[in-house]
Amino acid sequence: LAPAYYARQDTKTPVKIGIVAMVVNMVFNLALIFPLQHAGLALATSLSAFVNAGLLFRGLRKRDVYRPGKEWPALWLKVGLAVAGMAAVLVWGMPALQAWSGVGIWMRASWLGAWIGIGALVYFLLLALLGIRPHHFRNTGRA
Structure with missing residues (x-):
């Protein structure tokens, strides 16, 4: 901005x-x-x-x-749904705090990397299912 x-x-x-x-x-x-x-x-x-x-x-x-263009409210709704879906998958699937505390640093790092990847995959998959493509996020130069 x-x-x-x-x-x-x-x-x-x-x-x-x-x-x-x-x-x-x-x-x-x-x-x-x-x-x-x-x-x-x-x-x-x-x-x-x-x-x-x-x-x-x-x-x-x-x-x-x-x-903002007239398409912005729909775009924000779709992005919000994708974020909510990603959050739901992460909250549902991640191990409990005790499990994280009970393993070594390398296992925690592995889990963290895996869950970051899962979260990103779910987010982008949901965006695609909702019809959002990368060009929707590009600046078109229109005011």
Whole structure:
């Protein structure tokens, strides 16, 4: 989203929004580190990235620089269904925490690699079944 601002010779707005996102990240870090420990830091970083993207997007929409196409809601629904299906397969199939803790590092790494592969396979298979092809994600240059 930031390149859209740079293309319009506006370098200040993305920097200001980045500073806001950084402050939001620090606030979330402090709020989430105690209840969630190290996972709270990861969540805080993710949430601040969403804030950054949301503010950049809102600014582009407000200035009428970007208008999403009419096909976007259907695309987001299909992607959401694929994500939900992938999550369901991973939650259903992954071993319990005790099983992960009870094996060595190489077995855990093997399991993790296998489940990452299974998750990716399920996700892309579901996208294909829902009619999504790689060209749907490419930037066509249309506003």
